[in-house]
Amino acid sequence: MSMISINGGVCAAQGFMAASYAAEIRKKGRDDMAMIFSKEPCTVAGTFTSNVVKAAPVVWDKNIVASGNTVHAVVVNSGIANACTGKEGMDACKAEAKCVAEQFGDTFSAEAVLVASTGVIGMQLPVDKMLDAISGMIPLLDSDEAHATMASKAIMTTDTVNKEFAVEFELDGKKVHIGGMTKGSGMIHPRMCTMLCFLTTDVSISKELLQKALSEDIVDTFNMISVDGDTSTNDTCVILANGTAGNKEIVAEDADYEAFKSALHQVNATLATRMAADGEGASHLFTAKVVGAKSKDEARTLARSVVSSTLTKAAIYGRDANWGRILCAMGYSGASFDPEKVDLYFVNDIGKIAVYRQGVPLDFDEDFAAEILGYQEVTALIEMNEGSETATAWGCDLTHEYVDINADYRT
Numbered sequence: 001m002s003m004i005s006i007n008g009g010v011c012a013a014q015g016f017m018a019a020s021y022a023a024e025i026r027k028k029g030r031d032d033m034a035m036i037f038s039k040e041p042c043t044v045a046g047t048f049t050s051n052v053v054k055a056a057p058v059v060w061d062k063n064i065v066a067s068g069n070t071v072h073a074v075v076v077n078s079g080i081a082n083a084c085t086g087k088e089g090m091d092a093c094k095a096e097a098k099c100v101a102e103q104f105g106d107t108f109s110a111e112a113v114l115v116a117s118t119g120v121i122g123m124q125l126p127v128d129k130m131l132d133a134i135s136g137m138i139p140l141l142d143s144d145e146a147h148a149t150m151a152s153k154a155i156m157t158t159d160t161v162n163k164e165f166a167v168e169f170e171l172d173g174k175k176v177h178i179g180g181m182t183k184g185s186g187m188i189h190p191r192m193c194t195m196l197c198f199l200t201t202d203v204s205i206s207k208e209l210l211q212k213a214l215s216e217d218i219v220d221t222f223n224m225i226s227v228d229g230d231t232s233t234n235d236t237c238v239i240l241a242n243g244t245a246g247n248k249e250i251v252a253e254d255a256d257y258e259a260f261k262s263a264l265h266q267v268n269a270t271l272a273t274r275m276a277a278d279g280e281g282a283s284h285l286f287t288a289k290v291v292g293a294k295s296k297d298e299a300r301t302l303a304r305s306v307v308s309s310t311l312t313k314a315a316i317y318g319r320d321a322n323w324g325r326i327l328c329a330m331g332y333s334g335a336s337f338d339p340e341k342v343d344l345y346f347v348n349d350i351g352k353i354a355v356y357r358q359g360v361p362l363d364f365d366e367d368f369a370a371e372i373l374g375y376q377e378v379t380a381l382i383e384m385n386e387g388s389e390t391a392t393a394w395g396c397d398l399t400h401e402y403v404d405i406n407a408d409y410r411t
Contacts, residue, residue, distance in 0.1 A: 002170065003263055005270075009148035009164030010036050012179035013202040015244040017141040020154035023133035025126060026079035026119065033133045034076045034151035035100075036198055037141050041070035041112070042240035045211035047218050049235035056082045056089035057115045058236060060097070064111055068207060071240055073100050074114040074198055075134060076155045078183070081234050082117040082125050092125045099131045103138045116196050116236050118157055118183060152181035155196060159183055163274045169263050171256050172247035176203045178260075178267050180239075184275040195222065195275060197237040199267065203260055204243035205250040213261050214239050221268035224300065224393040225276045226308040239264075276307075276394035277377075284397040286316050287379040288326075291390045298335045299384075299391035305333035306380060307395030316378060317397035321346055321369035323355040326380055343383040348375045 011018050015038050020031040046065040048058050064071065075096050082089045097113035117125070141147070152162040166179030184195030205213075214237070222237060243249070250257050277285035288306035293299035306312055309329035315322040323344050331339070340359030345352050346369060353369050354362055372378065 003167050003266065004169075006166050006168050006177070008145045008166050008177075009152055009179050009181050010198055010200045011143045011145065011148035012166030012168070013177040013200045013242070013244075015040050015202060015242045016179075016200045016240075017143045018147045018151040019137045019140040019142065020147075020150040021133045021137040021140070023077065023126070023129045025077055025129065031150060031154035032078045033130065033137060034154040035134070035137050035141065036074040036151065036200065036240070038072055038200075038240060038242045040242040040244055041072060041108070042242045043205065043207045043210055044071040044114070044238060044240050045207065045214045046236065046238040047215055048237075051235070053084065055117060055234040056085055056093050057117050058234060059090065060093040061114045061116070061236060061238065064114060065238070067111070069111050071114055072104070072108045072112045074116065074238070074240070075100060076116040076196065076198070077118075077125070077130060078155050078157050079119040080117060080123045080125050081119045081121045083121045083234060085122070085124055088124055092127050092130075095127050096130060096134065099134045100138070103135060114238060116198075116234070118155065118196055118234055148179070148181070152183075155181070155183045157183065160278055161274075163271055163278070165267055165270045165274075167263050167266055169259060171203060171245070171259060174245045174247045176245040176247060177201060178203070178263050180267050180271055182271045182275055195235050195237075197222065197271060199237070199239035199264075201239065201241045202243065202245035203241055203250065204245065204247050205241050205257075205260060209250055209253070209257060210239060210241055213257070213264055217261065217265050217268050220300070220391070221265065221272045224304060224391070225272050226304065226393065226395045273394050276396055283376070283399055284316050285377045286313065286395045286397055287377070287392060288382065288395070289379055289390070289392045290382045290384060292384040292387055293389040293391070294337070294384070294387040296389045296391065298337070299389045300393070301333050301335045302330050302337070302382065302384075303391045303393035305329045305335075306382070307393040310398060313395065313398035316373060317399050319370045319373040321353070321355055321364070321366065321373060323361070326382070327356065330382070337384055337386060341385040343385065345381040345383075346372050347379045347381050348372050348377055350375065352381070
C-alpha cells in the first residue's frame, strides 16, 4: 500500500472543519476551546480510560459511542477536567452539546455531539463562558490546515508542543485520509492512557469494523506509552468516519480493511510517540524495544515495565547506563523469562553499545555509553532469545522539572 504523510491534522480528511476560541476558562490570553465538525453524519468509535473514576465527558461520550448514534461534532476544553463534579458536571456536558445542536438549527440532536475536557480535577466548568465560546467558535469553522493546527494548540495543558498528524492512501481507487490531534504530557500511563486523541477519516467503514480497528490498534500504540505511571480520569480516544471519500463501504476484514488498519496504526503510533517525547519536563524520548520474546503479551509487559520504571527513567536523565535498573524492571514486570538468556544494548543514531549479555555484565566504554544517552532519543534494545515476538514501548526520562510542574499544578 502506498501511504504518504500530509499536513492538515483533523482537517486532512474531506468534510471536516475545525476552530478554536479563547473562553478564558482558567487563563486569559490563549485559546482554550476547540471544535471539530462534519456536516455529514459520522460513524464513531472510541476507547476510554480504565480508571474507575471517570470524568463526566467520558461518561457522556461512552454512552454515545455505545448507542450507535452518528456524530457531527466534538467540543473540547482545556484548563478544567470536569472530573469528580457530580450531576453538575454531567449537566455541563449536556449544555455544551445542546448549545452546538441549537447553533446548527437543531438539524441534529445533542446526542450527536461529543465533549471532552482536560485540566484540573474537581473544579466546575464555567458553563456560561463556554456556551458563549461555542456560539463564537462555530462561525470560525474552516477546513484548512491553519484551523486544524489552532485546534490542536487549544487543547494543550502542560504540553510544550501541539501534536497532529495525517496520512493519505488509496482505497477502492479513491484517495482517502486519516488525520488526528492529541494532547498529553503528564498523567500518562499505558491503560488507555491526561491524554485526549481525536481522529478523523473520510473512509466509509462500518461501525463494527471501525471500533475493532481502533480497539486493537491502541494496544500497541497509546497503551504502550508512559510518562509517569498515572492513568487519568479523562483519557479519551475517538475516531469519526464521515465516508465522504466515496470508497465502497468496508464491511468485511478484507484487503481494504487491512490497508485502513495499517494507516490508522501509522497515525496512532506517530501521535503516541510525540506524546511520550513531550512528557512533562522530559529531555529524552526513551524507547524500550523487546525482541525475541516467547509471546506478544510478554513482550508488551516487559517493554511497558521498563519505560515505566522510575529508577530507569532517572538513570536516562542522568546519562547513566545503569542496565541493572532495566533488568530489575523486567524482573518485577510479571513476565516469565530467563535472565541468563537476555542481551541488552543502548542504541541511537550514533551507535549501539552492549552492556549485558547472557546473564553477565560487560566491560563497556562508559564515556561512549554516556554519549549515546546524551542524545534526545535513546532506545534500550532488549533481546530475550526465547522466541520471535516483539513489542515497543515509549516513555521519557524523569527530571527535576517534572516535580516543579506538578508540585503546583492546581494552585
